[in-house]
Amino acid sequence: MPMGQITVTEHLLYHQTRSHEATGRFTHLLSDLILGAKIVAREVNKAGLVDILGFTCSNESKDEMLKKLDVFANDVFVHRLERSGVICAVASEEMPDMVVVTDEFQRGDYVVMIDPLDGFSNIDANVSIGSIFSIYRRKSASHKDAELGDALQKGVDQVAAGYVIYGSSTMLVYTTGQGVHGFTMDPSVGEFLLSHPDIRIPQKGKIYSVNEGNWNYWDAPTRQVVEYFKSMDNHLGKPFSSRYIGSLVADFHRNLLFGGIFMYPMDYKNPKKPKGKLRLLYEAHPLAMVVEQAGGLATDGRKRILDLQAEDLHQRVPLFIGSEYDVRKVSELYRQFD
Ligand code: AHG
Ligand code: MN
Ligand code: MN
Secondary structure, rough: OOOOHHEEEEHHHOOOOOOOOOHHHHHHHHHHHHHHHHHHHHHHHOOOOOOOOOHHHOOOOOHHHHHHHHHHHHHHHHHHHHHOEEEEEEEEEEOOEEEEEEOOOEEEEEEEEEEHHHHHHHHHHHEEEEEEEEEEEEEOOOOOOOHHHHOOOEEOOOEEEEEEOOOOOOEEEEEEEOOOEEEEEEEOOOOEEEEOOOOOOOOOEEEEEOHHHHHHHOOOHHHHHHHHHHOOOOOOOOOOOOOOOHHHHHHHHHHHHHHHEEEEEEEEEOOOOOOOOEEHHHHHHHHHHHHHHHOOOEEEOOOOOOOOOOOOOOOOOEEEOOOHHHHHHHHHHHHHHO
């Protein structure tokens, strides 16, 4: 069958049969996530029209309308997942606590983490934003309500991960541990169709992505790391190109296809409490599974992201993710300071 006509469901069932997740329940879960993404895409694509078509029926400011989009996206995904019949809990970057499915007839064995709208602050500049998801199997007994431990698992325990990017086209990129596959929405049929089978990230990149505005908040080792990519003495023998959109999903997706490294280092904005900005459960773990399945790597500068286990639902980590050679170089540079 020509590549452009394979839907996600067909791909999962017929091309992922080796995957332990090619089950009806998992396919159902992915279909619910996809329906959520289609609903969010519809609203995100309208966001630019908030002023023009006067969607602000009340006297709410455009910002308030757009801020609602973050909450709207969260509610769409949670609403769909809660009723999917295949999950026992869902946790979101937008909610302080996880939602537990208490109806035993509605409960399943999967746990889902979501960043419902990533890069949200860019939406009214018509910059690509995304949704990120991460799927685990529960660890606690099936007949009980899910426990916090079902959410606080190691990244290596994910059974699937992926993201949707709402850009010039809407794309779904996901993995179940059998490689990384990209699907592009064909609006004429309302389906995601296989467009990027077996995505592989180049082993060495030419692009570095970091918010250099944080320079004064970085420690000396981090400055040394960023300098490396701007210097003549890296593997290119010349400076990498700097590309930074400020939407993690958009920056990550470009580097996944073209090669390169995205960095959000630890910053000392609060000298007493240095921290990363990005969330382990909703951003780092899922994208780390995707990038490793595509042949890349993700660390916190020293430790592999997939080996990390969250201690709380909203733990933040430094993130270095992309082409394997470049991410390993970061760890080598940091080790010189240890
Ligand atoms: P979110 O919109 O889910 O809060 O994520 C925003 C994140 C991520 O998308 C992006 O890489 C990062 O914020 C940009 O941060 P800076 O503006 O500090 O560079
Ligand atoms: Mn985010
Ligand atoms: Mn978000």
